[in-house]
Amino acid sequence: MPPPTNAFADLLLGQAGREPGRRLLWGPDGTTWTYGDLDATSARLAHALAARDVRPGDRISVQLPKSAGLLALHVACARVGAVWCPLNTAYTDREVDDLVADADPVLVVRERPVRGVTTVALAALQAEAESLSPAYDDVPRSAGDPAVMLYTSGTTGRPKGAVLSAGNLCFGARNLATAWGFSRDDVVLHVLPLHHAHGLFVAVHVTLAAGGALRFHEAFEPGRVLADLPACTVFMGVPTHYTRLLSHPGLDRTAAERVRLFTCGSAPLLAATHEAFRERTGAAILERYGMTETHMIASNPLHGQRRPGTVGPPLPGVQVRIVAGPAGDSASDGSPGAAGVAVHDRGVADDSSSGATAPGAGEPGGIEVSGPNVFGGYWRRPELQATEFTPDGWFVTGDVGRFDADGYLEIVGRAKDLVISGGLNVYPKEVEQALDALPGVLESAVVGVADPDFGEAVVAAVVAEPGAGLDPEELRRLLRADLAGFKIPKRVYVVEALPRNTMGKVRKDVLRDQLA
Numbered sequence: 259m260p261p262p263t264n265a266f267a268d269l270l271l272g273q274a275g276r277e278p279g280r281r282l283l284w285g286p287d288g289t290t291w292t293y294g295d296l297d298a299t300s301a302r303l304a305h306a307l308a309a310r311d312v313r314p315g316d317r318i319s320v321q322l323p324k325s326a327g328l329l330a331l332h333v334a335c336a337r338v339g340a341v342w343c344p345l346n347t348a349y350t351d352r353e354v355d356d357l358v359a360d361a362d363p364v365l366v367v368r369e370r371p372v373r374g375v376t377t378v379a380l381a382a383l384q385a386e387a388e389s390l391s392p393a394y395d396d397v398p399r400s401a402g403d404p405a406v407m408l409y410t411s412g413t414t415g416r417p418k419g420a421v422l423s424a425g426n427l428c429f430g431a432r433n434l435a436t437a438w439g440f441s442r443d444d445v446v447l448h449v450l451p452l453h454h455a456h457g458l459f460v461a462v463h464v465t466l467a468a469g470g471a472l473r474f475h476e477a478f479e480p481g482r483v484l485a486d487l488p489a490c491t492v493f494m495g496v497p498t499h500y501t502r503l504l505s506h507p508g509l510d511r512t513a514a515e516r517v518r519l520f521t522c523g524s525a526p527l528l529a530a531t532h533e534a535f536r537e538r539t540g541a542a543i544l545e546r547y548g549m550t551e552t553h554m555i556a557s558n559p560l561h562g563q564r565r566p567g568t569v570g571p572p573l574p575g576v577q578v579r580i581v582a583g584p585a586g587d588s589a590s591d592g593s594p595g596a597a598g599v600a601v602h603d604r605g606v607a608d609d610s611s612s613g614a615t616a617p618g619a620g621e622p623g624g625i626e627v628s629g630p631n632v633f634g635g636y637w638r639r640p641e642l643q644a645t646e647f648t649p650d651g652w653f654v655t656g657d658v659g660r661f662d663a664d665g666y667l668e669i670v671g672r673a674k675d676l677v678i679s680g681g682l683n684v685y686p687k688e689v690e691q692a693l694d695a696l697p698g699v700l701e702s703a704v705v706g707v708a709d710p711d712f713g714e715a716v717v718a719a720v721v722a723e724p725g726a727g728l729d730p731e732e733l734r735r736l737l738r739a740d741l742a743g744f745k746i747p748k749r750v751y752v753v754e755a756l757p758r759n760t761m762g763k764v765r766k767d768v769l770r771d772q773l774a
Contacts, residue, residue, distance in 0.1 A: 262398030266405050266424035267336045269431060271297055273442070273469035280442070280469070285326040286476040293469075296330060298392035303334035305394060306387035310365060310376075314339030314397050317363040317407065319375075321345040321354060324452050324476055327380055329462070331367065332452070339397040341421070342406045344453035346682075348742035357409055360417050361637070401425030407637055408455060410550040410683065419637030420551045429630040430553030431463040433573055438519060438544075439560050440468035440492075447490040447517075449478040449499065455550045456524045456681060461494050480506040484513050493517055496524045496681030497713040500531055504538065514539040519560070521546060524681035525713030526669065529566035545569050547669060549655060553631040556667045568666040576629040578667065579652065580622070580660060622660040622670045626652040675766065677706030679714050682744045686716075689747065692740050693718060696733060698726030703756050703764050704747065707774045717773045718747040721755060728752050749773075 271293070273280060278294030285291070291299075312318065318340050322328045335342045343361050345354055351370065358372050371377040399405075405424040409417045434440075446465050450457030465472055473486055478495070480502050487493065500522060503509050514520075520535070521544045536542050546557035547569035555578060558570035572578045632653045636642050646654055658670040677684040686704035693702035700721045706714035722728045730750035737746050757768040 264396040264399045265428050267396045269428050270333050270466045284473045286474050289326045299330040300333035301392050301394035302387035302390045304337040305390040307338050312340050317341045317343050317361050319343040319358050319363040319366045321368045337396045339399045341404045346453050408550045422633045431467040434554050435464045435468045442469035444470035445490045446472050446492045448472050449475045484508040492519045494521045497527045498680040501711045511540050525678040532566035551633045552627050568668045571665045579626050581624040622658050625655045625657045625659045628652045677714050679716050680712040684716050684745050705766050705770045715748040718750045719753045
């Protein structure tokens, strides 16, 4: 019988065992690390976490800026078998308090304390670890054990922690590394946050799985990106990054000639942006589709036609079906998808085993996903299993899409109200609650509208209380006390009334058209 292993830690540190002296990281502060450095530093931090009685399955909430130390702490967490719970660095203390209360961690790593929870600064934890052993016997974990919990969309205002297993993460990273042709020779220019699935699951895990290297930028700045592109082979970004690169005079074919792969995700990329980038650089951006709950679902091909406006076919081993009806509306028997499905699994175009008729070719419907990439459920939200998963185990994404004749998936829209602005998730209900609490605001509605820079821009309509005078810019200023900057509406409109249907529900489709 083989000895027990920790597959997730092995994924992150495999190259350390093969080539410990190989360059891994250029940090934003000038730090340079090898894979051996990551191995030793994460081992010391793992000992420090164990000394604090962190045990397998315990949650660790982390709110820290991008750094080599943060990466080492992530790996250390995997080595002790704890669950990594990263928090957006833009969150206010109130937002952090809410999420920490939900996650119930044994430890928070953050500069400022969180009331009622043991909190330690990263520098203090590093000091505790400095004299400890650079070798650590990783705690054995199975593929089904939880490894990471990220908070994702919710329209009720209550957070949802998506719990991904070691198996989900290992499958997703290796699957994507193969699909995108990653190797030990790749250098990824990393401008994404590490608290987001794009920056962590896709950019970091895939690179480490392939034994490649990372060049960390603390944030996206076009001039710095263009200066470092010649030393890199891969750039991963969101639509905002590409529109801003296009506005920089330094973007040309020479700047991009060594980069073999430009990818875009986290928000829709306008076809015009795709074409403009190709004209300037000669490179076709590869669009893909994933979610926090599912890792990566579909991708335009590395070799083959990359079609603007589509996210390509499903990745190997991942099944995607389009459910007849608006975004997978439940059938009369209460089972989502009973109205009919089209199943795509690397060329399997239809599954008639359901006994139902698939939507017509090219017709939109709800997107549902199945495969080893799909998470098992939300943290302490068992009631969502019946609404977020079908009776036969498929995850209901809440997105609307359709396949073309060649099996390329197009994302038509979202049934949920989630707005993705600049690659970051904004939940309208949370912004509406903050607006409604402001003096003089009777009610509000928040929507996302198409934006060439951010993919989607957060826009709000507010109705004033009788006799109240509202200043849109003052409302935006007041919101900054309770909301992270990326959640603040780009524009606020004062309106006489919100459009409603006969049942009194706000017609956000109408409002979106009015505010676009």
